[in-house]
Amino acid sequence: MVDLSFLALLLLLPLALLFLILYVIVRPCPVNIPIKNRHVFITGGSSGIGLALAHQAATEGARVSILARSLDKLEEAKNYIQLSTGIDVSIFAADVRDYDAVSKAVEEAGPIDLLIVNQGVFVAEELEKQGLDEVRFMVDVNLIGSFNMIKAALPEMKKGEDRGPRSIALMSSQAGQVGIYGYTAYSASKFGLRGLGEALQQEVISHDIHVSLVFPPDTDTPGFAEENKRRPPLTGIIAESSGAMKAEDVAKRALDGIKSASFIVRCNFEGLLLSIATAGMSPQRSFVMAFLEVVAGGLVRLVALCFQWSWDLRFVVLGIALGLQLSVVGYFGPSSL
Numbered sequence: 001m002v003d004l005s006f007l008a009l010l011l012l013l014p015l016a017l018l019f020l021i022l023y024v025i026v027r028p029c030p031v032n033i034p035i036k037n038r039h040v041f042i043t044g045g046s047s048g049i050g051l052a053l054a055h056q057a058a059t060e061g062a063r064v065s066i067l068a069r070s071l072d073k074l075e076e077a078k079n080y081i082q083l084s085t086g087i088d089v090s091i092f093a094a095d096v097r098d099y100d101a102v103s104k105a106v107e108e109a110g111p112i113d114l115l116i117v118n119q120g121v122f123v124a125e126e127l128e129k130q131g132l133d134e135v136r137f138m139v140d141v142n143l144i145g146s147f148n149m150i151k152a153a154l155p156e157m158k159k160g161e162d163r164g165p166r167s168i169a170l171m172s173s174q175a176g177q178v179g180i181y182g183y184t185a186y187s188a189s190k191f192g193l194r195g196l197g198e199a200l201q202q203e204v205i206s207h208d209i210h211v212s213l214v215f216p217p218d219t220d221t222p223g224f225a226e227e228n229k230r231r232p233p234l235t236g237i238i239a240e241s242s243g244a245m246k247a248e249d250v251a252k253r254a255l256d257g258i259k260s261a262s263f264i265v266r267c268n269f270e271g272l273l274l275s276i277a278t279a280g281m282s283p284q285r286s287f288v289m290a291f292l293e294v295v296a297g298g299l300v301r302l303v304a305l306c307f308q309w310s311w312d313l314r315f316v317v318l319g320i321a322l323g324l325q326l327s328v329v330g331y332f333g334p335s336s337l
């Protein structure tokens with residue numbers, strides 16, 4: 001009879017060794033970014049997730065500035081936050097696509113401790129049907145607009161070393177972790193933020209500035225209600241693989257992740273699976289998460305392939321229903337016909 005405790009030891013020893021190695025090599029060290037009495041600047045802070053973030057930050061005692069295009073919506077948001085928290089909010093009407101306007105707003109707002117680049121636009125449609133003007137719109141607002149904000153705020157943020165750790169957070173989407181039918185332009189803009197964030201983190205870490213990327217699922221917001229009016233059915237079916245959330249819950253998860261300087265901020269259980277499946281070369285501060293990524297990586301890839309399989313099945317079923325022979329060719333290969 002084999003000694004069971006010997007077998008257990010044989011299994012546990014490599015795991016313990018792996019844990020130890022990760023404990024030593026997983027860097028940078030965890031850090032807490034306080035927000036009480038600090039300046040939090042949120043773009044797209046007049047609606048949806050941005051508004052919920054502004055409200056949450058004010059509740060936690062931060063000085064809050066919000067930026068968006070419509071002055072009316074900004075004033076409405078300011079009144080709402082002031083009424084419910086008693087905290088004054090600074091508002092800036094500017095389009096993130098306009099670098100000069102954004103620079104002026106940043107200058108007027110004063111030194112920023114936490115910059116949350118959250119503005120975003122989304123129109124779901126198949127690329128073949130979508131006009132290039134709409135493609136450009138999403139890339140300009142979501143990606144180039146984020147460059148504009150960061151370029152405008154970075155020089156002053158870098159000088160703030162005496163104020164303690166600072167943060168630059170980017171609002172991506174789970175559609176920035178996996179490409180989704182109907183989201184060619186949107187996913188491209190959100191995947192772009194990841195490259196921006198990974199590279200930027202290396203450039204600013206020596207200044208004690210910490211980059212976070214937030215990946216929410218479908219979230220109940222005015223923008224989402226608008227999107228839903230004309231979202232292709234397949235986009236909806238696939239997006240529903242991840243549970244929808246309320247803006248307040250996303251804001252809470254996002255702010256907690258940002259305060260703990262997590263590079264990848266996930267919002268729900270599917271987000272945890274996605275973050276493991278797409279860990280890639282992203283920075284990781286938590287050796288426990290790193291351990292999960294290493295040990296569960298293969299299994300999560302299997303789960304990802306099962307999801308892909310079930311999505312493909314839906315394409316086929318919908319393809320047959322619509323009499324589109326092509327989708328069957330794509331799924332089974334030409335030889336099966």
Ligand SMILES: NC(=O)C1=CN([C@@H]2O[C@H](COP(=O)(O)OP(=O)(O)OC[C@H]3O[C@@H](n4cnc5c(N)ncnc54)[C@H](OP(=O)(O)O)[C@@H]3O)[C@@H](O)[C@H]2O)C=CC1
Binds near residue numbers: 068071121141221
């Ligand atoms: N809701 C969802 O299902 C999900 C959303 N996200 C992301 O979260 C972020 C917020 O989304 P959500 O709250 O739903 O969106 P909303 O449409 O509800 O709010 C968008 C905000 O961005 C502002 N904004 C839009 N365009 C510009 C611009 N060019 N310049 C400055 N501000 C702008 C809007 O104000 P104004 O129009 O006045 O400029 C508004 O304050 C986006 O980046 C989105 O991609 C990610 C995953 C899921």
Ligand SMILES: CCCCCCCCCCCCCCCC(=O)[C@@H](N)CO
Binds near residue numbers: 240307
């Ligand atoms: C490894 C296994 C992973 C399993 C889970 C996969 C789930 C993927 C779902 C993606 C959902 C995308 C929602 C986009 C929301 C959004 O950004 C728009 N509403 C626009 O705002």
